[in-house]
Amino acid sequence: MLLTIDVGNTNIVLATFEGEKLVHSWRVRTDSRMTADELALLFRGLLAGDAVQITGIAACSTVPSTLRELRTMLGRYYADLPTVIIEPGVKTGVQLAIDNPKEVGTDRVMNTLATHHLFGGPAVVVDFGTSTNIDVVSSKGEFLGGAFAPGIEISIDALASRAAQLRKVELVRPRSVIGKNTVECLQSGAIFGFAGQVDGIVRRMTAELGELSAVVATGGLAPVVISECETITHHEPTLTLIGLRLAFEKNT
Numbered sequence: 001m002l003l004t005i006d007v008g009n010t011n012i013v014l015a016t017f018e019g020e021k022l023v024h025s026w027r028v029r030t031d032s033r034m035t036a037d038e039l040a041l042l043f044r045g046l047l048a049g050d051a052v053q054i055t056g057i058a059a060c061s062t063v064p065s066t067l068r069e070l071r072t073m074l075g076r077y078y079a080d081l082p083t084v085i086i087e088p089g090v091k092t093g094v095q096l097a098i099d100n101p102k103e104v105g106t107d108r109v110m111n112t113l114a115t116h117h118l119f120g121g122p123a124v125v126v127d128f129g130t131s132t133n134i135d136v137v138s139s140k141g142e143f144l145g146g147a148f149a150p151g152i153e154i155s156i157d158a159l160a161s162r163a164a165q166l167r168k169v170e171l172v173r174p175r176s177v178i179g180k181n182t183v184e185c186l187q188s189g190a191i192f193g194f195a196g197q198v199d200g201i202v203r204r205m206t207a208e209l210g211e212l213s214a215v216v217a218t219g220g221l222a223p224v225v226i227s228e229c230e231t232i233t234h235h236e237p238t239l240t241l242i243g244l245r246l247a248f249e250k251n252t
Helices: 036-048 064-077 106-119 152-162 182-209 222-228 239-251
Strands: 002-007 011-018 021-029 056-061 083-085 123-128 131-137 143-150 214-218
Touching: 002 036, 002 064, 002 239, 011 036, 011 239, 021 036, 021 239, 036 064, 056 064, 056 106, 056 239, 064 083, 083 239, 106 123, 106 131, 106 143, 106 214, 106 239, 123 182, 123 222, 131 182, 143 152, 143 182, 152 182, 182 222, 214 222, 214 239
Parallel strands: 002 056, 056 083, 123 214
Antiparallel strands: 002 011, 011 021, 123 131, 131 143
16 A cells, blocks of 8 residues: 655644555644654554555655654665655656745645646645645646635634633634624634635636636645635545655656
């Protein structure tokens, strides 16, 4: 089986694929201080539970310190397996049609690759993670750029830390848009506010691009708001991992 590893700022997401079929998936907290040996212990513990036999590995990371340790770990513990780490020089088939391609996170490239493979284009990817990334995929599968916004949890944390009478709340849909207490007011602003933000940006992108083939939601926080988003057409929680699978096939 192929093991795919997506290291983000908040979570590490792993999955195994047998051909195109996703077999298992896991989500764990990212700790930028973890060493190569600790990463190996974590991964082997997850994989041992289902007696998974790994035949190849594909990985990407937006955390430089973890990428360094991940590279060391793969060389030390999985040196006999074909491995693809997404970085400059690796074939992805995605043209980066922006001012500075070196600035693009590898997760955004993988999302572009997977979105065009699954849905064609032009399309928009909305990745609800540490930040909310709204990226555009052309009809040819090119990465055209996008927009960034603070992530939902970051915004709630900042509000709670800066306002003396406000606090962190559970991110669930309140009874109505008009909150009747502090908790509901915070939930309304978070859920409906971020849904409206996404819809507004996607509609402006659609006005520039023309009709879209899909607006795809992904990321760990997507389930919190996508039911309130009018423009989201598909939810693919393993989009980045699918991109890693496709990149592995292109390079091995």
